[in-house]
Amino acid sequence: MFSRQQLISQIRQKKSFLCIGLDTDPEKIPLFLNDFPNPVMEFNRRIIDATHDLCIAYKPNTAFYESYGAKGWQNLIDTCNYIPNDVFKIADAKRGDLGNTGQMYAKAFFDQQTAGMSFDAVTVAPYMGADSVIPFLQYKNKWVILLALTSNDSHEDFQLMENTAGALYEQVLQKSQNWGTDEQLMFVVGATRGEAFLTIRKHAPKHFLLVPGVGVQGGSLADVCKYGMNTDCGLIVNSSRAIIYASNGKDFAEAARVEALKIQQEMETELFKTGFLK
């Protein structure tokens, strides 16, 4: 349960719209953690403890957990359950399947009772259309974050395909608004080119956008804010590796906090600049 209003109030309170990506790779975390019974959870817990007052969302990418079997999946569950309830929990799963399978995916991420965890939002791929998105939207107070324009090089393979109705990603932005409101639907929009947000905001002026690709992937926060921010902020900007792998030593959590704080402060400046904070 995390309403649009709660999200906005978190942003106001923390002066931040930072999402921290928990893409925890057992081969990249500090070596000393291997002395603990569960190195991945030790890492995640310390990162969360050190940063949760600076960010408004955490986003574990499910691939990093699935690739370590049932134990990995249990880590995903334990991570979701460890995140404090005032922080928005995003399962970056990029799922999408139809009918009863779609319902099962929704259950996997939203249904505490059977799945053992309940994220506030899940990222969904739009290729199969409405049928694959609606099962997630049927959960009250849960969010779908639909892929629109991604930040990778090959996003142009299909997302920029164009006809008289606009590019594919624009049609995703438009059509999906028939399936759910801006109280339950957000979009993933890559940040490599800030001006792209002008087109996005033409189609989705009010929606929250989840923006990966600031930092390592090369986008500029100032540009994203200039072109993408709306009166409710309307942005959740993700950073993963730059924060969680800021140090490879015993001070990794403190180093992560330092990086997160830097970004939070940049964000605070932007929030004042646009008048969201006064």
Add this chain to the structure above:
Amino acid sequence: MFSRQQLISQIRQKKSFLCIGLDTDPEKIPLFLNDFPNPVMEFNRRIIDATHDLCIAYKPNTAFYESYGAKGWQNLIDTCNYIPNDVFKIADAKRGDLGNTGQMYAKAFFDQQTAGMSFDAVTVAPYMGADSVIPFLQYKNKWVILLALTSNDSHEDFQLMENTAGALYEQVLQKSQNWGTDEQLMFVVGATRGEAFLTIRKHAPKHFLLVPGVGVQGGSLADVCKYGMNTDCGLIVNSSRAIIYASNGKDFAEAARVEALKIQQEMETELFKTGFLK
């Protein structure tokens, strides 16, 4: 490891191109199985024992396992490991993410060592383009089955979007052939309208196609074969619920076998009709 040649030889030997979808829902399996320590595995093992000489592939849909937490994921692993090695193992996961995340997804389904299971193939969604498909293609002797034209009503939302280069699904068929060969790439093609295979075969004459949507979803096997079969057969036709839920009693495995046999015999007829079997 499952080469194109091995697949063809399995089809020839079993006179079948049937894939059985292991979409095992704990709420739909016979009640008496609840007396066993692991009802889902008891169900899957009995279905596999009863049908593996009639089908050339099994396809667990990962959603049905994920929705039951780490225990569900362990069932997915155990199911994959239980399938005999002469049967093609498809993870119907519809994954797709870029770069290092894509590599993690590939590991999750192909890397026995870290993930505890190794499928022969995984279904992948094309929305993010080459970056999201190539990590899977980097595994030798493994397959990507890329979503092209799905069988659900809302496939028209985006897949049929058209410009001068053709429909989106046609561009998926075309572009993806630059990323991998027909020894490692197949396509998901829904079977609700047999004539659609004419267009598919124009773009992908040699590729194997995974065809859901025969049976419950309404496609006709004869039509699929008429328009979709090539000289190597080139088809893997899936049926899930019609087989695995054929009976809700103690005879569920025998009933599944009867249904699978019916389909196998129809397939045998088609294979003779087109001259693949002589």
